[in-house]
Amino acid sequence: MALGGNAILKAGQKGTVSEQFDNTKESIKGILELIKQGYQLAITHGNGPQVGNFLLQQQTGLSLGVAPLSLSLLNAATEGTMGYMIAQCLENELNEIGLSNRVAAIITQVLIEQNDQSFKNPTKPVGPFYSEEEAQKMRREYGWNMVQDAGRGYRQIVPSPIPKGIVQAEIIKELVEKDVLVIACGGGGVPVYYDEQGCLRGADAVIDKDFASALLAKEIEAELLIILTGVEKVAINFGKPNQKYLDQLTLEEVKY
Numbered sequence: 001m002a003l004g005g006n007a008i009l010k011a012g013q014k015g016t017v018s019e020q021f022d023n024t025k026e027s028i029k030g031i032l033e034l035i036k037q038g039y040q041l042a043i044t045h046g047n048g049p050q051v052g053n054f055l056l057q058q059q060t061g062l063s064l065g066v067a068p069l070s071l072s073l074l075n076a077a078t079e080g081t082m083g084y085m086i087a088q089c090l091e092n093e094l095n096e097i098g099l100s101n102r103v104a105a106i107i108t109q110v111l112i113e114q115n116d117q118s119f120k121n122p123t124k125p126v127g128p129f130y131s132e133e134e135a136q137k138m139r140r141e142y143g144w145n146m147v148q149d150a151g152r153g154y155r156q157i158v159p160s161p162i163p164k165g166i167v168q169a170e171i172i173k174e175l176v177e178k179d180v181l182v183i184a185c186g187g188g189g190v191p192v193y194y195d196e197q198g199c200l201r202g203a204d205a206v207i208d209k210d211f212a213s214a215l216l217a218k219e220i221e222a223e224l225l226i227i228l229t230g231v232e233k234v235a236i237n238f239g240k241p242n243q244k245y246l247d248q249l250t251l252e253e254v255k256y
Contacts, residue, residue, distance in 0.1 A: 047187025052127015
């Protein structure tokens with residue numbers, strides 16, 4: 001089951017700890033219903049708003065002489081902070097309804113190709129929404145790539161390589177099969193690649209959460225993939241006058 005990062009930090013909120021915990025508690029209600037029915041779950045989540053805020057904090061810290069962290073480390077940081085929130089909320093709710101499922105949050109590394117085309121053409125929106133005037137200021141002052149996101153405002157965009165493998169997939173599968181509720185691939189996981197010496201190295205990018213979730217589902221042989229979003233339904237031409245909601249799709253229609 002994939003939770004969107006916007007489900008934990010909603011548009012218009014400041015992103016305080018109490019806000020994010022309240023949102024997390026609300027977001028896991030559907031998960032609890034599935035747990036009651038006996039489903040074995042791996043839970044993923046987005047991190048677009050959260051990693052974007054971390055990037056903004058990095059820019060502020062530069063003026064104070066604080067050394068910036070790489071985007072790969074910020075991805076790992078959001079996996080830790082958001083995994084902690086989801087795990088704690090789940091454990092508290094499980095205790096309240098008398099279930100004894102164990103919960104584990106895993107910092108997940110996701111393999112990409114070092115020369116993925118996204119590094120030349122960033123496409124992944126992260127962080128808060130800005131007005132056009134604010135976006136122009138971010139371009140001037142920080143050199144950020146800014147684009148309009150679905151008619152909701154402007155956001156920074158970063159590289160978003162296609163995931164090729166989940167480093168911890170075997171561990172995650174073993175835990176899920178033992179009825180452990182696993183939180184993994186947070187924010188799409190930390191993008192990594194193998195260098196010439198065969199060592200894993202982090203890459204400065206953000207992997208799309210849904211791509212990583214689909215790959216994880218495949219690698220752990222999940223029967224279902226459920227994506228919880230901040231919108232009513234999947235739609236084509238989202239945010240445009242000709243937007244159309246989609247209730248059902250065949251594989252052929254999706255490919256078309």
